[in-house]
Amino acid sequence: MLNAIWTFMLAAGVLVAAVQGRVGAVTDALTASAQDSVQLIFSFIGILVFWTGLARVAEAAGLVDVLARALQPVLRPLFPSIPRGHPAFGSIVMNLAANVLGLGSAATPLGLKAMSELQSLNPDSRTATPAMCTFLAINTSSVTLVPTTMIALRAAAGSLDPAAIVGSTLAASAVATGMALTLDYLARRRVERGAGRRG
Amino acid sequence: MRGGGGEPVFIEFLQLISVWAIPAMVLGIPAYGLWRGVKVYEVFVEGAEEGLRLAFRITPFLLGILVALGVFRDTGAMHLLLSGFTPLTSWLGVPPEVLPMLLIRPLSGGASLGLATEIMKTHGPDSFVGLLASTIQGSTDTTLYVLTVYFGSVGVTRVRWALPVGLAADVAGFFGAVYFCYRLFG
Structure with missing residues (x-):
């Protein structure tokens, strides 16, 4: 599906520009967005490097293990394929905590740490495991208690009540996460049943 | 309040x-x-080095997605696709101002943030569409970006059902935002 969407975006862009007689716009868009991507990567390298380092300290100090053991009972039903006591639980907990608190800059490095733990359990390094899909279902729909960025932007735009959106955001976010977890559960079950029949 | x-x-x-x-x-x-x-400092530096490697490993994945998205958006193809959806969504009660966010929110966090800011500037942050746009922006993360960065960091290219699930959640979150904003602010 990713392959299809990727090709579709490029092809649609070229065709629309060609039909409108300004195919040169494709080259401009390409150059500009390639530059923008590198700038984006540079803008987050610093914070990524810092949090990966701090996460390693937390791990060496045993903090990740404590978190993992404490919250394992809650997470186990969502990630049945991760062995009991595996460090992946600790990284997943840290990432979800950072997400819920709206700490985007810390959430991504901690999430990448969790992904590398999950990858160590992966028999086929190019293909996503069900645990990875569940983890991303939670992350892409992200339950955020305080949408800090939006509140700040609303205040900057002169809002009389910047935090008015907290309730509606939490409700809409819960709908998104509920949908993500339900569909993920159904997809996971279908795959497991298929594997059971074959094996 | x-x-x-x-x-x-x-x-x-x-x-x-x-x-x-x-x-x-x-x-x-x-x-x-x-x-x-x-030995906190030594352990920190060791972990930080891994962070630097991670940044480089993500680069090709992110660049591939962002360039395709840039071509799709800047040539006007995205706008054309959106105008096709207008009759259906206006029938569902979605204000036309926030409709572009349905397509842009899962694809580009920066672009949809820009759109939300623009809506707040034009209509005011406390107007109904201003509140709705901020709710949509805050209620989900950028699916395509998260998938690219997370899977890219470990070199996974077959993402299986993660993409359709993420996109379906975005659509649900969008209509959830419309519904709850009508209930709370409408």
Whole structure:
């Protein structure tokens, strides 16, 4: 599906520009967005490097293990394929905590740490495991208690009540996460049943 | 406080947490590590080096997606696709101003943030569409970006059902935002 969407975006862009007689716009868009991507990567390298380092300290100090053991009972039903006591639980907990608190800059490095733990359990390094899909279902729909960025932007735009959106955001976010977890559960079950029949 | 359900103390408490969480971790993690006898600085540098490798590993994945998205958006193809959806969504009660966010929110966090800011500038942050746009922006993460960065960091290219699930959640979140904003602010 990713392959299809990727090709579709490029092809649609070229065709629309060609039909409108300004195919040169494709080259401009390409150059500009390639530059923008590198700038984006540079803008987050610093914070990524810092949090990966701090996460390693937390791990060496045993903090990740404590978190993992404490919250394992809650997470186990969502990630049945991760062995009991595996460090992946600790990284997943840290990432979800950072997400819920709206700490985007810390959430991504901690999430990448969790992904590398999950990858160590992966028999086929190019293909996503069900645990990875569940983890991303939670992350892409992200339950955020305080949408800090939006509140700040609303205040900057002169809002009389910047935090008015907290309730509606939490409700809409819960709908998104509920949908993500339900569909993920159904997809996971279908795959497991298929594997059971074959094996 | 409008629509907050009369819980300003709760909200203030949450905001306090989100302001203090990072400073608390920056204080607590190294201090606890030092107390446990960890060579904190050396371990930090070791982990940070892995972060640098990670950034380079993500680069091709992110660049591939962002360039395709740039071509799709800047040539006007995205706008054309959106105008095809207008009759259906206006029938569902979606204000035309926020409709582009349905397509843009899962694809590009920066672009949809720009759109939300523009809507607030034009209609005011406390107008119905202003509140709706901020709710849509805050209620989900950028699916395509998260998938690219997370899977890219470990070199996974077959993402299986993660993409359709993420996109379906975005659509659900969008219509959830429309529904709850009508209930709270409409």
